[in-house]
Amino acid sequence: MDDAPRCTVPIKLDVPGESRGDLHQTKDQFLHCANRTSDWAWRYDDYCITSKSKAEKALYGELREETNLTANLVQKGIRRAIEAVTGGVEKLKQGEKTSQPYFDSWSVVYDKRSATFNGDHATLSTPNGRLTAEYVLPPKDEREDTPFGRYYASDDWDASNATLQYDEQADEFYLHVTLKNPDYKVESEHQEVESRDEAPENGVVLGVDLNVTGAFAVTSTGEFIGSADSLTHKRDEYERRRGRLQQTGTRSAHLTIQSIGSRFLDWSLDWLHNRANDLIEEAHNADVDGIIFENLDHIRENIANSSKFQQWTSVTFVELVEYKVESTELFVDLVNPAYTSQRCSYCGFTHEDNRDDKHFKCQDCGYEVNADYNAAKNIAVRYCGYIHRGQKSRGGWATSQLALKSGTLNVNGDYTPTKLSG
Structure with missing residues (x-):
C-alpha cells in the first residue's frame, strides 16, 4: 500500500x-x-x-x-x-x-x-x-x-x-x-523515517522484447514467453473461417461470424492475460523493480505492415501488464527502441548486419545469441543508461542494473552473480 x-x-x-x-x-x-x-x-x-x-x-x-x-x-x-x-x-x-x-x-x-x-x-x-x-x-x-x-x-x-x-x-x-510526495517514507514501530539520501541507490529492471514471430515476449533473463506464431495461426484460422462464411452471405452466416468473432476476441484477451501473468511472475522470480518495454509508438510502426491484430496484441499486452502491476511494487516504463535489434549487448557494436532474422552475431566481437534475447537486454541497458545520465527513475534510484539469467549487469559492464542460498 x-x-x-x-x-x-x-x-x-x-x-x-x-x-x-x-x-x-x-x-x-x-x-x-x-x-x-x-x-x-x-x-x-x-x-x-x-x-x-x-x-x-x-x-x-x-x-x-x-x-x-x-x-x-x-x-x-x-x-x-x-x-x-x-x-x-x-x-x-x-x-x-x-x-x-x-x-x-x-x-x-x-x-x-x-x-x-x-x-x-x-x-x-x-x-x-x-x-x-x-x-x-x-x-x-x-x-x-x-x-x-x-x-x-x-x-x-x-x-x-x-x-x-x-x-x-x-x-x-x-x-x-x-x-x-514521493520522498515520504512510512515510519513503523521498528523503523525510522528514511530520508531521500537513504533511498535505494540501485534498482534492477527487466527488459522485454515483443515479437510477431517466434516467442511472443523475450526477457533479458532469457525467458521466452508464449508463441507469437501460434497466436498468428489461431488468427489465420479465424480469418479463413470468416472468409468462408462471408461467401455464404446468409443471415445465419452473418450471425455465426459475430459469434465466432466474439469467442476469438475472448480467447485472445484470455491468452494475453495469461502471458502478462507469466511475465509478471518472471519479474518477481528475478526480484526486479521494473519491467521495461519499447515505446508503444514504435511497436505500432514496427509492425505497421503486419495485421492490425498483431499491433493490437502487442499494445494490449503492455497495457495489461501496466494494469496488473498497479497493485504491486513493480512499475512499467518505456524506452526509445532505436537500434536495439542491431546493437551487440555484449560489446556495444551496432550494425545492421549483426542480426539475421532470429540469429544475432556481432560483426565486431563475434558474440552469438538469439536475436530477441539480445534485443531484450539492450532495452534494459538503454533504461539503465537513462538513469546513469541523471534521468529520474520510477524508484528514485541513483543507478540501475539489468536482470540477466544468472545475475545483474550495470551500465558500466560490472556483473554481479546471483547469490545462491544454502
Missing part, C-alpha cells in the same frame, strides 16, 4: 469551444463503462463480483468495442464500478441497506497513461484523440501562496492522477489533480 501523503489541487481549464464536445463525449462513454460493469457485477440472486481482474476479463473487450475510449479509460471505468460494488457489499455484510451503484455525476478519472500534467496545460485522452487544455491561473507573482504554487508547481509533489469535472451552471471544466 502506498501511504505517501496526498493532496488535491483543482485547476480550471480553458477548453477550446470546438473541443468541449469531446470531453462531454468522454464522460458519457466513461460512465457507460462504469454502469455496464455495475450491472454485470451486482448480483443479488447469486453473488456480487468484487474482483477487478474478473470484471476486466469479462467486460474489457466488449467495452472497447462499445466505446471509442483508450484502454486505460475503459479500465478506469471498470475499476470505479468495482470499487463502488465492493463498498456496497461491505454495507450489506454490516446489515446496512444499499442498492446497486449507478453513475450519473459528471466525472472522468485520468492517470499518467491517459493524460499528461504539464506546467501550464494538460493533455487529455478523448474518443477523438488527445485534447490540449490550458490552465487558467493567477498571475505568476500571485501563485506562490495558492495550492497550485505550494503543491502542483513544487518539485516535492508529483501529479499521479486527476478527475475531470464539469460545472454545468458556469459551463466550466475543472481538473482536480491528485499529487503525492
Whole structure:
C-alpha cells in the first residue's frame, strides 16, 4: 500500500469551444463503462463480483468495442464500478441497506497513461484523440501562496492522477489533480523515517522484447514467453473461417461470424492475460523493480505492415501488464527502441548486419545469441543508461542494473552473480 501523503489541487481549464464536445463525449462513454460493469457485477440472486481482474476479463473487450475510449479509460471505468460494488457489499455484510451503484455525476478519472500534467496545460485522452487544455491561473507573482504554487508547481509533489469535472451552471471544466510526495517514507514501530539520501541507490529492471514471430515476449533473463506464431495461426484460422462464411452471405452466416468473432476476441484477451501473468511472475522470480518495454509508438510502426491484430496484441499486452502491476511494487516504463535489434549487448557494436532474422552475431566481437534475447537486454541497458545520465527513475534510484539469467549487469559492464542460498 502506498501511504505517501496526498493532496488535491483543482485547476480550471480553458477548453477550446470546438473541443468541449469531446470531453462531454468522454464522460458519457466513461460512465457507460462504469454502469455496464455495475450491472454485470451486482448480483443479488447469486453473488456480487468484487474482483477487478474478473470484471476486466469479462467486460474489457466488449467495452472497447462499445466505446471509442483508450484502454486505460475503459479500465478506469471498470475499476470505479468495482470499487463502488465492493463498498456496497461491505454495507450489506454490516446489515446496512444499499442498492446497486449507478453513475450519473459528471466525472472522468485520468492517470499518467491517459493524460499528461504539464506546467501550464494538460493533455487529455478523448474518443477523438488527445485534447490540449490550458490552465487558467493567477498571475505568476500571485501563485506562490495558492495550492497550485505550494503543491502542483513544487518539485516535492508529483501529479499521479486527476478527475475531470464539469460545472454545468458556469459551463466550466475543472481538473482536480491528485499529487503525492514521493520522498515520504512510512515510519513503523521498528523503523525510522528514511530520508531521500537513504533511498535505494540501485534498482534492477527487466527488459522485454515483443515479437510477431517466434516467442511472443523475450526477457533479458532469457525467458521466452508464449508463441507469437501460434497466436498468428489461431488468427489465420479465424480469418479463413470468416472468409468462408462471408461467401455464404446468409443471415445465419452473418450471425455465426459475430459469434465466432466474439469467442476469438475472448480467447485472445484470455491468452494475453495469461502471458502478462507469466511475465509478471518472471519479474518477481528475478526480484526486479521494473519491467521495461519499447515505446508503444514504435511497436505500432514496427509492425505497421503486419495485421492490425498483431499491433493490437502487442499494445494490449503492455497495457495489461501496466494494469496488473498497479497493485504491486513493480512499475512499467518505456524506452526509445532505436537500434536495439542491431546493437551487440555484449560489446556495444551496432550494425545492421549483426542480426539475421532470429540469429544475432556481432560483426565486431563475434558474440552469438538469439536475436530477441539480445534485443531484450539492450532495452534494459538503454533504461539503465537513462538513469546513469541523471534521468529520474520510477524508484528514485541513483543507478540501475539489468536482470540477466544468472545475475545483474550495470551500465558500466560490472556483473554481479546471483547469490545462491544454502
